[in-house]
Every structure is written in structure tokens, then in C-alpha cells.
Amino acid sequence: MNAPTADPEPAAHYDRVTDGWRLLFGDSLHYGVFDQGDEPLAVATQALTDRMIAAAAFEPGLRVLDIGCGTGDPACHLVRTQDVDVLGITTSRVGVDRASARAAADGLADRATFEVRDGTANELPDESFDRVWALESSHLMPARDALIAESARVLRPGGRLVLCDLIRRRDIPFKEVRDRRVDFATLREAFGEARMDPLDSYLALAEAQGLTIEVRTDLTEATLPTFDRWRANIAEHRDELVELLGADGLDAFERSTHILEGFWHDGTLGYALFAASKPA
Amino acid sequence: MADTERVESTIKGFLRRAKKSEDGIERDTALYADGIGLDSLSAAELSAVLEDELGSDPFSQGELPQTVGEILDFYADSDTAPESAAT
Numbered sequence: 001m002n003a004p005t006a007d008p009e010p011a012a013h014y015d016r017v018t019d020g021w022r023l024l025f026g027d028s029l030h031y032g033v034f035d036q037g038d039e040p041l042a043v044a045t046q047a048l049t050d051r052m053i054a055a056a057a058f059e060p061g062l063r064v065l066d067i068g069c070g071t072g073d074p075a076c077h078l079v080r081t082q083d084v085d086v087l088g089i090t091t092s093r094v095g096v097d098r099a100s101a102r103a104a105a106d107g108l109a110d111r112a113t114f115e116v117r118d119g120t121a122n123e124l125p126d127e128s129f130d131r132v133w134a135l136e137s138s139h140l141m142p143a144r145d146a147l148i149a150e151s152a153r154v155l156r157p158g159g160r161l162v163l164c165d166l167i168r169r170r171d172i173p174f175k176e177v178r179d180r181r182v183d184f185a186t187l188r189e190a191f192g193e194a195r196m197d198p199l200d201s202y203l204a205l206a207e208a209q210g211l212t213i214e215v216r217t218d219l220t221e222a223t224l225p226t227f228d229r230w231r232a233n234i235a236e237h238r239d240e241l242v243e244l245l246g247a248d249g250l251d252a253f254e255r256s257t258h259i260l261e262g263f264w265h266d267g268t269l270g271y272a273l274f275a276a277s278k279p280a
Numbered sequence: 281m282a283d284t285e286r287v288e289s290t291i292k293g294f295l296r297r298a299k300k301s302e303d304g305i306e307r308d309t310a311l312y313a314d315g316i317g318l319d320s321l322s323a324a325e326l327s328a329v330l331e332d333e334l335g336s337d338p339f340s341q342g343e344l345p346q347t348v349g350e351i352l353d354f355y356a357d358s359d360t361a362p363e364s365a366a367t
Binding site (some may be wrong): 142172174175177178181184185188193195 | 319320321323324325327328339340344
């Protein structure tokens with residue numbers, strides 16, 4: 001079986017951007033859940049991971065597919081803390097190389113493996129995983145129906161899909177998109193081509209694949225302080241970040257934090273988590 | 281330049297700036313998904329470019345065009361044809 005190919009990024013560029021993102025987002029490279037409101041970003045990002053773990057209901061020895069595995073941090077964390085085996089997939093060749101090196105350095109290379117594959121057409125065998133884990137990666141996969149269908153296909157009976165991501169909380173009329181195209185273009189410049197869908201549309205896709213919704217949680221309010229923490233990181237590491245991401249890139253990111261915060265406040269965008277099980 | 285050529289030139293100029301392929305663009309090429317692949321934001325950006333360049337745009341008239349040909353047809357209508365180029 002051949003893994004799908006992907007556009008390779010120069011490794012040095014990938015590393016530089018990843019280093020910059022670590023300064024902005026912290027080691028986990030995702031949003032945080034602020035249960036108290038004043039906790040550090042690292043505590044909040046771990047809290048989001050913990051919410052995902054709780055929703056996944058792991059048991060030792062399970063086989064996990066991590067879709068959009070990034071640099072392998074979540075996969076290695078799951079192997080260490082949940083005693084599971086993880087295959088991480090990403091369309092980034094450099095990402096696979098970095099994640100594999102990370103697992104080897106942690107002594108986890110036999111339990112955390114990584115391959116270049118597309119989450120919307122993964123070419124993995126039917127019913128070959130106990131859990132499918134997608135942490136903040138789905139918004140970059142336009143074929144959302146294919147992502148959910150492929151996730152359901154590779155799950156064993158009794159298995160579970162757990163996913164968290166940004167969501168769209170209301171329809172955005174074309175005129176509004178047109179009027180605010182500069183804001184939306186800023187978000188695209190900072191975060192890439194993304195599409196946010198309503199939580200209900202994810203749930204409908206899962207149910208259409210025969211999955212049963214087990215957990216659904218709106219985390220919009222709990223993730224709101226994330227933007228303030230990202231801006232604090234910009235202030236703390238500005239010179240380093242300009243060197244890693246460029247002044248224009250950093251400026252776009254900083255503006256995007258205000259745009260997103262506004263969208264969180266006015267009910268346009270938010271954040272959610274769900275888990276859905278395949279009947280045994 | 282004929283009006284249709286001017287509209288086509290405007291669309292292709294937008295696609296170049298948006299880093300989207302202009303190869304194989306025909307009248308029946310879909311604007312979204314498997315065609316040109318516009319999303320709502322890039323459609324909004326094309327809408328603004330057409331208005332800036334041609335004085336009006338079909339996206340802001342109620343029904344969203346689905347193909348390149350539907351954009352061309354909008355300007356082929358005498359009421360909405362782009363003004364002749366000054367040159």
C-alpha cells in the first residue's frame with residue numbers, strides 16, 4: 001500500500017515556523033481550555049488535551065489513529081500516559097520526519113509511528129483502529145464528509161472518534177464575507193486555508209456514518225482567554241518571533257488574534273469537542 | 281478589447297493573484313469545489329475585484345454565479361455590460 005504523497009516543505013522553513021509557533025502557542029500548538037480563567041496557557045492547553053482523553057475513554061493497549069499529528073507531541077503523550085499505540089498521519093513529509101525523530105528521542109519509536117497520509121483518503125485497512133483522534137486538524141481539511149467517513153471506516157466495532165476544533169456558530173451571509181474580506185484574508189494569511197463548520201454538521205456527518213454521539217461540548221467560552229495568552233507571548237518574544245516568522249507574518253498573526261476574539265464574542269466562531277462511537 | 285475578453289482577463293488576473301490555476305478555464309468551468317475551487321472568501325474577493333474593475337458584479341445581485349459562463353453572461357446583458365475601456 002502506498003501512502004499518499006504531499007507537497008514537501010523545506011525542512012529549515014518548517015522548523016523555523018514550528019519554532020515560532022511554539023513561542024506563540026506553547027509546546028502543544030493548540031488552543032487552551034481555561035477552567036479558572038487565570039491559569040497559564042500551558043495548563044489550559046493540557047486541560048484541552050485532558051478533555052479529549054476523557055472523551056476518548058482510552059484503555060491500555062488500544063490502537064489509535066492520530067489525524068493531523070503535527071510534530072508528534074500528542075501521539076507521544078498518549079503513548080506515555082494512556083499506554084496505547086499510535087499511528088500519526090499528516091500530509092507533511094517534514095512533519096512525519098520530525099515526529100518520528102521526536103518519538104525515537106523519547107524511546108517510543110515502537111509505539112508511536114508516523115506516516116504521510118491524507119486524513120480524507122487515508123488508505124488504511126477497514127476496522128483497524130480502536131480510536132480515531134483529531135485534535136484541531138479538521139478545519140484544514142475541506143472534504144469534511146470524507147474525513148468523517150474515513151474515520152468511521154477504520155474504526156473497529158465499539159471504537160470511538162474524538163475530535164475538537166474551531167466551529168462556525170452562525171451562518172455568515174455572502175455580503176458580510178465580502179464586507180469583512182480583509183479580516184478573513186488576515187485569518188487566512190495567519191492560519192492558512194481553513195473552513196469552520198457548525199458542530200451540528202460534524203455530528204450529522206458522524207451519525208450518517210452510523211456513529212452514535214457520546215459527547216458533545218461547546219468550549220467557546222472556555223477557550224476565549226487563549227487569544228490574550230497568545231498576545232502575551234508575542235509581547236514576551238517579539239524579537240525572536242520577527243526573526244522566525246517575519247515582521248509581516250507576526251503582524252498578521254497579532255491582528256488575527258483580535259479578529260478571532262471578536263468572532264468569539266459576537267457568536268460567529270467558537271470551539272467544540274465531540275466523541276462518537278461505532279456500534280459494537 | 282471586447283467586453284467578454286475584458287471580463288475573462290479580469291477573472292484570470294484575479295486567479296493569478298490568488299495563486300489559482302487559470303489553465304483549462306472554460307465557460308462551463310465551475311467556480312467552486314472541483315472547478316476553480318473558490319471558497320466563500322475567495323468568491324467575495326472575486327466579487328470585489330469584478331466591481332472595482334468593471335463597475336458591477338454578479339455576486340452582489342442576489343444569485344451567486346456557479347460557472348465562469350454565468351459571470352460572462354451577467355456582463356453580456358446590456359444593462360450590466362462593463363464600460364468600454366478608455367483606451
